């Protein structure tokens with residue numbers, strides 16, 4: 001009989017730990033995204049800083065505008 005009680009306690013503790021762990025994971029996931037989280041890149045032509053998503057990607061290089069990409073390509 002005491003064995004059953006022990007198993008019940010172990011199961012209860014396991015559930016409690018799992019619930020706590022999941023709650024902590026949820027809290028971590030719900031953290032609002034950091035507005036500074038997006039990578040900043042430099043325009044290869046003029047050096048201006050811009051968020052990666054707003055730049056023009058050309059191979060490993062980033063440009064602030066299509067015009068700067070063209071000018072950079074013309075010079076190199």
Ligand SMILES: [Zn+2]
Nearest residue numbers: 043046064068
């Ligand atoms: Zn530029």
